[in-house]
Amino acid sequence: MTMTNPSDRAGNPTLSPRQLMVMRAVGHKGFIIGAVVTALYVLMAVAAPLIAPFDPLDQNLLAKLAPPVWQDGGSWQHPLGTDSLGRDYLSRLIFGARISIMIGFFAALVSAIVGTSIGLLGGYFGGRVDALVMYIVNVKLAMPGLLVALALVSAFGSSFVTLVIILSLLFWDRYAIVVRTLTQQFRNQDFVLAARAAGASTTRILFRELLPNLMNAVIVVLTLEMALAIVIEAALSFLGLGVRPPNPSWGLMISEGRQYMFFRPHLVIAPGIAILGLVIAINVLGDGFRDIAAPEDRR
Amino acid sequence: MSQPLSMSGVSIDLKLTAGRFAVVRDVDLSVGAGEIVCLVGESGSGKTITALAAMRLLPRVARMRSASVVIDGTETRDMSDKAFGALLGDRVSIVFQNPMSSLNPVLTIGEQLCEAYLTHKRGSRAEAEARAIDLLERVGVSAAADRMRQYPHQLSGGLRQRVMIALAFMCEPALVIGDEPTTALDVTMQAQTLRLLKDLARDTGIGLLLITHDLGVVSRMADRVVVMYAGRVVEEGTCDEIFAHPIHPYTRGLVDCAPAHATSGGFLSIPGEVPALSANPVGCDFRNRCPSARADCHREPPMRQESTRRWRCVMDRETAQAAPTPARAALEAEG
Amino acid sequence: MKSVLEVENVTRSFAVRGQDGKPKTVQALRGVTLAVGANESVGIAGESGCGKSTLAKIMLGLDTPTSGEVRLDGAVLSGGSTRAFAREVQPIFQDPLGSLNPRRTVEQNVRLPLDAMRIGTARERAVRALDLMSKVGLPERYRHTYPSQLSGGQAQRVAIARALTPQPRVLVCDEPTSALDTSVQAQILNLLLAMRPETGISLVFITHDLIVLERMCERVVVMYLGEVVETGPTADVLAAPRHPYTRMLWRSSLTPEPGADLPPAEPGNAITPDPANIPSGCAFRTRCRHATDLCAAEAPAPRRFGNVTVACHYAAA
Numbered sequence: 016m017t018m019t020n021p022s023d024r025a026g027n028p029t030l031s032p033r034q035l036m037v038m039r040a041v042g043h044k045g046f047i048i049g050a051v052v053t054a055l056y057v058l059m060a061v062a063a064p065l066i067a068p069f070d071p072l073d074q075n076l077l078a079k080l081a082p083p084v085w086q087d088g089g090s091w092q093h094p095l096g097t098d099s100l101g102r103d104y105l106s107r108l109i110f111g112a113r114i115s116i117m118i119g120f121f122a123a124l125v126s127a128i129v130g131t132s133i134g135l136l137g138g139y140f141g142g143r144v145d146a147l148v149m150y151i152v153n154v155k156l157a158m159p160g161l162l163v164a165l166a167l168v169s170a171f172g173s174s175f176v177t178l179v180i181i182l183s184l185l186f187w188d189r190y191a192i193v194v195r196t197l198t199q200q201f202r203n204q205d206f207v208l209a210a211r212a213a214g215a216s217t218t219r220i221l222f223r224e225l226l227p228n229l230m231n232a233v234i235v236v237l238t239l240e241m242a243l244a245i246v247i248e249a250a251l252s253f254l255g256l257g258v259r260p261p262n263p264s265w266g267l268m269i270s271e272g273r274q275y276m277f278f279r280p281h282l283v284i285a286p287g288i289a290i291l292g293l294v295i296a297i298n299v300l301g302d303g304f305r306d307i308a309a310p311e312d313r314r
Numbered sequence: 315m316s317q318p319l320s321m322s323g324v325s326i327d328l329k330l331t332a333g334r335f336a337v338v339r340d341v342d343l344s345v346g347a348g349e350i351v352c353l354v355g356e357s358g359s360g361k362t363i364t365a366l367a368a369m370r371l372l373p374r375v376a377r378m379r380s381a382s383v384v385i386d387g388t389e390t391r392d393m394s395d396k397a398f399g400a401l402l403g404d405r406v407s408i409v410f411q412n413p414m415s416s417l418n419p420v421l422t423i424g425e426q427l428c429e430a431y432l433t434h435k436r437g438s439r440a441e442a443e444a445r446a447i448d449l450l451e452r453v454g455v456s457a458a459a460d461r462m463r464q465y466p467h468q469l470s471g472g473l474r475q476r477v478m479i480a481l482a483f484m485c486e487p488a489l490v491i492g493d494e495p496t497t498a499l500d501v502t503m504q505a506q507t508l509r510l511l512k513d514l515a516r517d518t519g520i521g522l523l524l525i526t527h528d529l530g531v532v533s534r535m536a537d538r539v540v541v542m543y544a545g546r547v548v549e550e551g552t553c554d555e556i557f558a559h560p561i562h563p564y565t566r567g568l569v570d571c572a573p574a575h576a577t578s579g580g581f582l583s584i585p586g587e588v589p590a591l592s593a594n595p596v597g598c599d600f601r602n603r604c605p606s607a608r609a610d611c612h613r614e615p616p617m618r619q620e621s622t623r624r625w626r627c628v629m630d631r632e633t634a635q636a637a638p639t640p641a642r643a644a645l646e647a648e649g
Numbered sequence: 650m651k652s653v654l655e656v657e658n659v660t661r662s663f664a665v666r667g668q669d670g671k672p673k674t675v676q677a678l679r680g681v682t683l684a685v686g687a688n689e690s691v692g693i694a695g696e697s698g699c700g701k702s703t704l705a706k707i708m709l710g711l712d713t714p715t716s717g718e719v720r721l722d723g724a725v726l727s728g729g730s731t732r733a734f735a736r737e738v739q740p741i742f743q744d745p746l747g748s749l750n751p752r753r754t755v756e757q758n759v760r761l762p763l764d765a766m767r768i769g770t771a772r773e774r775a776v777r778a779l780d781l782m783s784k785v786g787l788p789e790r791y792r793h794t795y796p797s798q799l800s801g802g803q804a805q806r807v808a809i810a811r812a813l814t815p816q817p818r819v820l821v822c823d824e825p826t827s828a829l830d831t832s833v834q835a836q837i838l839n840l841l842l843a844m845r846p847e848t849g850i851s852l853v854f855i856t857h858d859l860i861v862l863e864r865m866c867e868r869v870v871v872m873y874l875g876e877v878v879e880t881g882p883t884a885d886v887l888a889a890p891r892h893p894y895t896r897m898l899w900r901s902s903l904t905p906e907p908g909a910d911l912p913p914a915e916p917g918n919a920i921t922p923d924p925a926n927i928p929s930g931c932a933f934r935t936r937c938r939h940a941t942d943l944c945a946a947e948a949p950a951p952r953r954f955g956n957v958t959v960a961c962h963y964a965a966a
Contacts, residue, residue, distance in 0.1 A: 031794060031798060032795050032797050038332075039331060205742040208748075211731060212709045212731075212734070212740045213735055213811070214732045214735030214765045214766040216765070224750055470920055500921070501901045502696060502919055503920075508911055527830065528831075529831075534906070554908070574905070576863065578864060580842055580864075581838045581861075643839065
């Protein structure tokens with residue numbers, strides 16, 4: 016069913032795709048909730064030095080394992096108590112957001128760049144280039160990602176940069192596959208033919224004709240992969256293979272708090288909830304974005 | 315024999331991101347037994363959605379506001395969806411535009427044809443198959459018995475559309491609706507398919523409602539023509555009347571613009587565009603493009619009637635037919 | 650007359666995999682020769698399977714023929730030299746909205762050939778884009794809108810403006826108005842007609858609609874299953890079509906004539922054979938009411954009748 020394009024009575028063109036997207040975003044509860052919560056976490060990470068009551072690395076062995084405010088003996092000086100080295104738990108929790116978000120974001124970003132490029136090349140050129148791309152993707156899919164990550168961390172250590180690179184190696188294939196499929200669909204569309212007929216070079220077609228049309232899909236994958244990266248970083252840290260102490264990674268905090276779990280359960284639960292909250296928020300945000308950024312076909 | 319279709323007071327709204335729009339307003343439409351009625355309009359006229367409304371096949375964002383839809387003598391307004399489902403395929407069937415997506419790819423042609431029959435009629439499989447083969451032959455599908463065992467992807471687009479037509483006739487419906495059934499076909503195949511559809515409709519005495527924008531098709535198929543513009547019926551008459559003596563300025567324009575044989579000269583069109591959808595349209599929708607527009611066109615134009623003719627205009631018949639045509643050899647779409 | 654763009658004896662086959670998984674060869678073009686002169690309008694008439702879109706791509710330099718030559722101003726070109734083609738030959742496609750980049754504004758879409766080939770400065774390109782927008786009747790306020798905000802007719806105007814920016818000499822239009830409403834069709838066709846004397850541009854107009862072609866093109870080339878079956882001045886060919894397919898196509902073009910009937914039923918169910926399985930001899934024989942054994946045995950050679958060339962064993966003067 017075709018419909019004439021709504022335009023106002025003066026014959027002016029109507030709402031642009033961007034405006035329509037904003038309208039949809041505002042009406043989408045999931046997107047708003049996800050966005051707000053994620054923004055709060057980011058704010059927490061950015062403003063950490065301002066809002067954390069103590070330095071997260073400050074040890075005070077006289078006050079180790081202090082109870083949280085809701086247990087006997089707790090006080091508002093340390094609302095979440097302290098850990099085994101007397102460090103304020105709330106401050107460690109707040110600073111932990113920095114680690115999770117930074118690592119998660121950069122890992123997702125690097126893998127987005129790598130995966131999208133590979134997918135673009137395979138999808139556009141087809142033939143042997145595509146065969147090579149699919150071969151690499153299949154090899155990646157066959158690998159047990161987490162185990163490989165563990166092995167690499169053992170081999171190469173776990174500095175921030177190393178961790179980002181290793182984590183990004185785990186996710187690029189999802190981008191490659193999505194981008195490749197979309198590129199294959201787009202490459203036969205008339206506007207790509209028109210660009211070729213207009214004398215556009217292949218580089219131009221890939222990056223200025225095709226890529227802008229893929230961005231929405233890539234962003235959706237990016238948000239979802241970021242959530243995954245955060246969880247895996249926490250897992251690695253929990254296993255002692257991620258961020259090294261005394262850095263306040265939430266996974267590491269869970270691991271350190273394990274031995275005291277029975278009488279200070281919050282040492283494990285608080286970072287756990289922090290991870291859960293951030294990951295769910297990002298997932299909901301990503302899902303919402305996918306709904307909002309639906310293709311603009313009004314035909 | 316009761317009238318295949320009688321719709322009155324049909325209005326349909328669409329709820330979109332950008333707001334609510336009245337897309338069809340107060341449409342009356344009927345098809346008599348053995349009659350071929352062509353519903354004509356350009357895109358945006360609401361012709362397709364009107365027909366879909368009759369079959370309760372509206373998209374989820376569309377709402378039909380209470381209207382009378384009488385199919386083969388049965389008022390369907392208060393019927394439940396389940397009861398209505400029994401009518402679909404049995405008393406009324408539809409042939410869609412796109413032959414690619416209308417057939418189930420995992421069932422053979424024979425299975426689909428027979429399923430339609432067996433769902434609604436009490437008969438044996440053998441009866442269903444015999445009828446299917448007969449219909450396939452009548453719609454010009456050669457080697458029908460073999461075709462029954464083929465799958466849709468093994469047939470060309472044109473053949474698939476013929477199968478769709480056979481499918482529409484399987485249960486001997488009172489009404490068949492064709493929504494631009496040949497528009498997607500090659501032009502030589504189109505002419506052939508229309509011929510077959512016309513012959514079949516005449517032979518079986520059913521009512522055929524054909525939706526199209528192509529006046530050439532209309533002139534050779536229709537007994538009666540209903541013209542729609544911007545969601546309303548603007549004119550109705552017999553085929554001869556509409557082409558030889560159109561009344562409403564829009565109909566005049568359409569008829570004048572339909573290209574006839576000529577080796578030179580530009581193409582005529584009606585300047586301007588179909589007005590935008592809005593929630594509360596006011597007055598005559600054609601007034602922005604009508605050379606005879608005057609002050610009282612800002613008010614709701616009355617539907618005038620003279621025997622079999624109807625037209626929605628402030629002008630009476632003589633004035634309208636003497637008025638200048640809106641068709642121009644224009645270039646500009648809008649000012 | 651020296652031609653601007655010509656194709657000589659061009660063939661194009663594709664190796665594809667059939668539904669049964671076995672490889673087969675689709676013969677899209679089987680020896681087509683066609684020349685377009687300066688300021689000339691040539692119509693290519695045919696339906697699906699005739700090879701017109703493949704021919705269009707070859708003429709635009711977007712595809713390379715399997716054999717045969719493509720010449721621009723007499724110089725042989727290969728499909729690799731897209732830039733040479735891009736400056737002289739530009740396309741208009743059937744789906745107006747599909748031929749525009751949905752993520753670029755109207756102005757950016759119109760400027761594409763200039764940006765891609767780095768013609769002129771940025772300011773000059775913007776000026777030219779606006780100039781052409783006004784020439785095709787698109788108001789300036791549409792500059793920063795996106796294709797999804799346009800109607801089909803407006804989108805096609807954008808496509809025409811884009812095609813004209815590099816000042817090409819040939820415009821290859823592949824069913825440019827088939828997807829549009831009748832009144833919008835008329836506007837676009839009038840636009841193309843009006844443009845010709847102004848720019849001196851040649852048109853290659855591909856369509857199945859002979860009624861439109863009659864008024865748009867001085868010369869017509871009728872194609873069926875990859876071959877030219879009839880060609881000549883439009884008036885001569887359509888006044889008295891000699892090839893049975895041309896006649897069939899002509900009769901199927903329905904003008905509004907109440908009381909007139911539909912064309913008679915044809916044998917063969919009006920099915921065009923699969924281009925991977927072209928009938929022997931004359932490819933049209935499966936749909937021709939006059940087919941004989943000769944038609945199955947031998948492919949008809951083109952013969953001249955005055956200005957018109959026909960490929961049929963039984964064509965008479």
